[in-house]
Amino acid sequence: MREMYPEIEPYRTQHLSVDAVHTLRVEECGNPDGLPVVFLHGGPGAGLATYHRRFFDPARYRVVLFDQRGAGQSTPFADLTDNTTWHLVADIETIREKLGIERWVVFGGSWGSTLALAYAQTHPQRVLGLVLRGIFLCRPAEIRWYYEEGGASWILPEKWQRYAAAIPADERGNMMEAYWRRLTADDEAVRLAAAQAWGAWEGGGITLAESPETEAGFAAPEVALSLARIEAHYFRHNGWFEPDQLLRNVDSIRHIPTTIIHGRYDIICPVKSACDLADAWPEAELHIVLAGHAASEPAIVDQLVRATDRLADRYV
Numbered sequence: 012m013r014e015m016y017p018e019i020e021p022y023r024t025q026h027l028s029v030d031a032v033h034t035l036r037v038e039e040c041g042n043p044d045g046l047p048v049v050f051l052h053g054g055p056g057a058g059l060a061t062y063h064r065r066f067f068d069p070a071r072y073r074v075v076l077f078d079q080r081g082a083g084q085s086t087p088f089a090d091l092t093d094n095t096t097w098h099l100v101a102d103i104e105t106i107r108e109k110l111g112i113e114r115w116v117v118f119g120g121s122w123g124s125t126l127a128l129a130y131a132q133t134h135p136q137r138v139l140g141l142v143l144r145g146i147f148l149c150r151p152a153e154i155r156w157y158y159e160e161g162g163a164s165w166i167l168p169e170k171w172q173r174y175a176a177a178i179p180a181d182e183r184g185n186m187m188e189a190y191w192r193r194l195t196a197d198d199e200a201v202r203l204a205a206a207q208a209w210g211a212w213e214g215g216g217i218t219l220a221e222s223p224e225t226e227a228g229f230a231a232p233e234v235a236l237s238l239a240r241i242e243a244h245y246f247r248h249n250g251w252f253e254p255d256q257l258l259r260n261v262d263s264i265r266h267i268p269t270t271i272i273h274g275r276y277d278i279i280c281p282v283k284s285a286c287d288l289a290d291a292w293p294e295a296e297l298h299i300v301l302a303g304h305a306a307s308e309p310a311i312v313d314q315l316v317r318a319t320d321r322l323a324d325r326y327v
Contacts, residue, residue, distance in 0.1 A: 051119035056241030058083025120144035210235030219303035274302035
């Protein structure tokens, strides 16, 4: 099986102002003259990790990574002002133009796959290829599956109990709204407690094998606050998508070389979403592997690296 490329440091990091409120941290690594690729992280609100740089051959790729609005080291942290899917799509174009890139590969997993599809369908002429992992189409049923009782709660019942315990019993019929009220409360302690419960629930479902370290990482304040606030903000609005928008607009990107990779036992984003996308888009290459949701799981790493290598073979 293929493994990630070795650890690498950025050759350039900058802070790019995209409007009067938001400034994005943008980094580049690899070969400045290589095939451009933009990495879109998950969440929304999760921010970058250093291993995200390692899915690409550094000799052949110019890798662009950025923390989305309110996430990671972008500022202001966890801010919801003018923070929607379509603001993020515009930000990706701003970064492309700022860096003088004509066309690039787009790589995204989980929420990053949602954003990659939205960007590609808006700007298909700018996309050389797509690598999509852990498909999330931001449909109401997908959101309910993980954040309301009766879906993932049946698979992770003891973890669900801890997530539900943060909400009074009489409010649990709509967990999203109950959490939203707390995540936007005036009391900082209330916001943090809700965010950490949300982060622990999400981190607890990411890997196929149990990983207390991952769960604790997602519950850390510097991750949980942006993750929980921004995710709840987006999911309450179904990502600002029309019903089945990303499936209905596949014709606009059907010609783009695309690989879809999904874990068979992904609890956060069930594999049905990947199959629904592949059914609408038979030209795309679908790989269902023995894994959960995390991009770092060996079977997913194997297919992600193979996919980026294939695109480099095609264009470099």
